[in-house]
Amino acid sequence: MDDVVLTSEDKAALEELRSQLDRYEKSTANLIPILQMIQEKVKFLPPAAIKMVAGFLEIPSSQVYGVATFYNQFKFNPPGKNPIKVCLGTACHVRAGDIILENFERKLGIREGETTEDREFSIDRVACVGCCALAPVAIMGKTVHGHMAPSKVEGLVMRVQIEREKAERERQKNESGQN
Amino acid sequence: MSQGKIKTIDEKFGAIFAEAQRRKNEREAKPVPKIHIGLATCGIAAGAMETKASFEESLAQRGIDAQIHPVGCIGHCYAEPWVIIENTEMGFPPIFYPKVTAGKAKMLTKLYLEEGDPRLEHILGAMEENEMIPTVWEFSRFSEEKRIVMNLCGKIDPDDIYEYIAEEGYVSWAKALKGTPEELLNLVKDSGLRGRGGAGFPTGTKWEIAAKHDSSKKIVICNADEGDPGAYMDRTILESNPHQVLEGLALSAYAIGADTAFIYVRSEYPLAVKTIQKAISQAEEAGLIGKDILGSGFDLEIKIFQGSGAFVCGEETALILSMEGFRGMPYPRPPYPAETGLQGVPTVINNVKTLALVPPIVKNGVSWFRQIGTENSPGTAIFSVVGNVTHPGLVEIPMGISLRSLIFKICGGIPDKKKFKAAQIGGPSGGCLPEEFLDIPIDFDSLIEAGAMIGSGGMVVLDEDTCMVDVSRYFLDFTQKESCGKCTFCRIGTWHLLSILQRLTIGEGKEGDLEKLEQLSRDIKEGSLCGLGKTAPNPVLTSLKYFREEYEAHIKEGRCPAASCRPLTAFYIDLDKCARGCDACVGCCPVDAVFTTSNRKKGIDQDLCIKCGECKVHCPPDYNAIFKISPPHLAPVIERPKEEKETS
Numbered sequence: 001m002d003d004v005v006l007t008s009e010d011k012a013a014l015e016e017l018r019s020q021l022d023r024y025e026k027s028t029a030n031l032i033p034i035l036q037m038i039q040e041k042v043k044f045l046p047p048a049a050i051k052m053v054a055g056f057l058e059i060p061s062s063q064v065y066g067v068a069t070f071y072n073q074f075k076f077n078p079p080g081k082n083p084i085k086v087c088l089g090t091a092c093h094v095r096a097g098d099i100i101l102e103n104f105e106r107k108l109g110i111r112e113g114e115t116t117e118d119r120e121f122s123i124d125r126v127a128c129v130g131c132c133a134l135a136p137v138a139i140m141g142k143t144v145h146g147h148m149a150p151s152k153v154e155g156l157v158m159r160v161q162i163e164r165e166k167a168e169r170e171r172q173k174n175e176s177g178q179n
Numbered sequence: 180m181s182q183g184k185i186k187t188i189d190e191k192f193g194a195i196f197a198e199a200q201r202r203k204n205e206r207e208a209k210p211v212p213k214i215h216i217g218l219a220t221c222g223i224a225a226g227a228m229e230t231k232a233s234f235e236e237s238l239a240q241r242g243i244d245a246q247i248h249p250v251g252c253i254g255h256c257y258a259e260p261w262v263i264i265e266n267t268e269m270g271f272p273p274i275f276y277p278k279v280t281a282g283k284a285k286m287l288t289k290l291y292l293e294e295g296d297p298r299l300e301h302i303l304g305a306m307e308e309n310e311m312i313p314t315v316w317e318f319s320r321f322s323e324e325k326r327i328v329m330n331l332c333g334k335i336d337p338d339d340i341y342e343y344i345a346e347e348g349y350v351s352w353a354k355a356l357k358g359t360p361e362e363l364l365n366l367v368k369d370s371g372l373r374g375r376g377g378a379g380f381p382t383g384t385k386w387e388i389a390a391k392h393d394s395s396k397k398i399v400i401c402n403a404d405e406g407d408p409g410a411y412m413d414r415t416i417l418e419s420n421p422h423q424v425l426e427g428l429a430l431s432a433y434a435i436g437a438d439t440a441f442i443y444v445r446s447e448y449p450l451a452v453k454t455i456q457k458a459i460s461q462a463e464e465a466g467l468i469g470k471d472i473l474g475s476g477f478d479l480e481i482k483i484f485q486g487s488g489a490f491v492c493g494e495e496t497a498l499i500l501s502m503e504g505f506r507g508m509p510y511p512r513p514p515y516p517a518e519t520g521l522q523g524v525p526t527v528i529n530n531v532k533t534l535a536l537v538p539p540i541v542k543n544g545v546s547w548f549r550q551i552g553t554e555n556s557p558g559t560a561i562f563s564v565v566g567n568v569t570h571p572g573l574v575e576i577p578m579g580i581s582l583r584s585l586i587f588k589i590c591g592g593i594p595d596k597k598k599f600k601a602a603q604i605g606g607p608s609g610g611c612l613p614e615e616f617l618d619i620p621i622d623f624d625s626l627i628e629a630g631a632m633i634g635s636g637g638m639v640v641l642d643e644d645t646c647m648v649d650v651s652r653y654f655l656d657f658t659q660k661e662s663c664g665k666c667t668f669c670r671i672g673t674w675h676l677l678s679i680l681q682r683l684t685i686g687e688g689k690e691g692d693l694e695k696l697e698q699l700s701r702d703i704k705e706g707s708l709c710g711l712g713k714t715a716p717n718p719v720l721t722s723l724k725y726f727r728e729e730y731e732a733h734i735k736e737g738r739c740p741a742a743s744c745r746p747l748t749a750f751y752i753d754l755d756k757c758a759r760g761c762d763a764c765v766g767c768c769p770v771d772a773v774f775t776t777s778n779r780k781k782g783i784d785q786d787l788c789i790k791c792g793e794c795k796v797h798c799p800p801d802y803n804a805i806f807k808i809s810p811p812h813l814a815p816v817i818e819r820p821k822e823e824k825e826t827s
Binding site for chain 2: 035127131134
């Protein structure tokens with residue numbers, strides 16, 4: 001977990017956290033709410049944040065890790081710009097949600113719970129988003145895609161890549177225009 | 180309670196109630212069409228926000244004055260995103276439109292709201308009796324339900340407390356405050372209400388233990404830590420009618436004498452958290468919770484605790500530990516939380532549905548409640564019926580009706596002319612019931628007798644294409660990951676169970692595996708402390724009992740009878756049916772496993788195939804040339820032609 005590379009934004013968010021912590025009473029009962037607050041701000045729990053919380057509550061880091069790893073909510077990898085969540089609730093499983101997950105994994109070359117190196121995509125599995133009638137379901141960013149199929153996986157990933165390339169070209173055009 | 184206090188409560192609540200009625204009348208008197216849109220998580224997922232935006236845009240474009248009324252979820256998932264359009268000015272009854280996409284919203288604005296044609300081909304039915312349009316009540320998905328908890332879900336705006344009060348909300352709360360806590364406690368005890376969280380423990384008894392305790396501080400908790408991967412009714416209720424839950428929670432606090440209440444809700448349910456937060460502040464503003472409620476002298480503070488997602492935290496002792504900032508690992512009972520719970524004080528923990536049932540009981544009385552459902556399981560049950568079923572969604576039914584009527588009559592049976600195979604009830608703690616159990620009544624005791632349980636209320640309907648071994652493996656995979664690790668049998672036993680099941684699904688089963696599964700399952704049940712471990716082997720045990728031949732086929736023949744386990748199946752192309760020159764399967768294959776043979780027909784390279792079934796879906800129905808077979812070696816071999824020479 002130490003190999004997580006922090007971006008400058010991550011570091012800035014962590015700095016800001018120090019002041020946020022003082023709002024909380026120094027009690028173990030606040031451990032989970034504090035971790036939730038950090039995850040909300042930084043989007044994941046970097047090792048530095050764990051140490052900071054342990055120092056603040058005056059408990060060992062191992063205890064903070066113990067609690068954080070126990071609950072599904074907490075992430076230790078930075079999420080991608082396009083977080084992908086594949087629903088593996090019962091209804092989606094029955095309608096082959098695992099094949100959808102597998103296709104995302106193969107297409108992006110990462111496993112569930114991981115993020116691509118360029119921090120563009122991350123894959124997570126979730127248990128039931130509650131639109132079982134649309135099964136199998138995948139969520140990309142904030143959009144829910146129902147009735148997923150392996151060929152749609154390809155399309156979704158490609159769309160993001162094309163849009164990125166388009167934005168890149170625009171940017172280059174603008175830059176060359178200014179010069 | 181003194182007469183003076185009763186008078187104050189009546190006056191204070193009377194004023195709030197009158198204000199709610201005034202707002203309701205004002206809303207209804209406005210002579211404009213009203214568009215009700217379901218905007219709970221499930222509706223939003225299906226695109227209800229786009230539908231709403233499209234209505235707003237096209238209404239503005241055409242200069243039509245209409246009221247858009249955001250409501251919660253009605254439970255009819257197959258119809259999402261749905262709208263109900265009330266256009267009485269044009270002489271139509273309220274009409275239910277299913278699957279209203281953004282485009283359909285535009286069309287309805289133009290053709291119905293502007294030109295007065297309700298486009299009958301797009302409707303599900305009218306919501307009221309009339310002489311023009313058949314009603315939805317002729318449809319058994321609507322008429323066979325009995326809604327007590329979900330009665331107002333999808334009818335009122337969850338963000339507006341007055342809409343709930345106008346429908347006689349908080350009437351029970353005012354009524355209870357005029358009486359003593361003992362009266363309320365006895366009422367709940369007499370009603371025979373049983374906890375809807377899974378085990379079915381009598382609610383009144385639980386409350387009594389805490390009520391009798393002489394501690395000066397007591398706590399009540401609403402358990403909304405819904406963890407079953409196939410159930411979402413708690414979230415729906417919180418998002419669609421949060422005040423009924425708050426009212427129930429307040430009633431439970433009054434009955435046992437607690438001044439602090441918590442709602443333990445998953446942080447993965449952001450909309451539910453937001454809705455309930457708003458509901459609490461509105462109830463505080465109205466003086467329905469807080470200090471000296473309605474002048475009765477009773478104080479109650481309601482707070483939210485966001486759970487972080489651990490299935491085991493549905494167990495009350497684990498829930499308490501997680502609120503104290505530890506890993507949620509259950510501890511032995513007694514002492515029960517009702518005696519020593521959170522922070523060491525008596526704590527009563529009730530499920531969302533249990534609490535939401537309390538206000539109607541207080542309002543309508545014990546005999547009304549007792550006549551619904553069965554002798555030992557009075558009231559209603561809510562199921563989220565999903566899987567291979569025509570009309571999936573949330574269904575609230577009186578206890579005691581048969582599984583057959585729930586699945587076939589209410590939910591429309593199995594789609595695509597497939598055969599029913601089993602119903603998996605109660606999620607990871609429940610069991611699979613085959614066809615011969617379709618006629619048993621649904622209540623706490625009958626289901627446990629059959630080997631399943633109501634549990635979380637998740638129900639997955641499985642058709643003939645589902646492999647029971649794979650379903651068991653799926654649930655075991657879930658419980659194994661969610662086991663907190665405290666009890667050895669649960670921690671290691673489920674791991675072994677899972678690895679045996681995994682072996683079966685890839686065709687490496689051995690003689691004696693089934694006996695080992697049974698033995699291990701029984702040991703895990705006996706050697707585990709909490710409900711998670713005690714019920715984790717249920718999916719395995721019931722499917723072994725009722726579908727043993729499927730397990731045997733996996734072991735002895737390496738065959739998956741449902742052709743669902745991927746390592747045990749193969750896809751092949753029937754060359755007699757395949758059409759020359761059609762490239763549908765080649766184009767859709769994500770791994771380029773489909774190749775063209777020398778006579779321009781197609782074949783599948785079994786080494787590359789990942790068995791996603793995409794080619795089978797894309798093969799035009801005129802040819803229908805792709806087949807699935809198990810075991811895989813039965814698939815005819817089609818040689819891939821030698822690499823064609825590059826033509827430069």
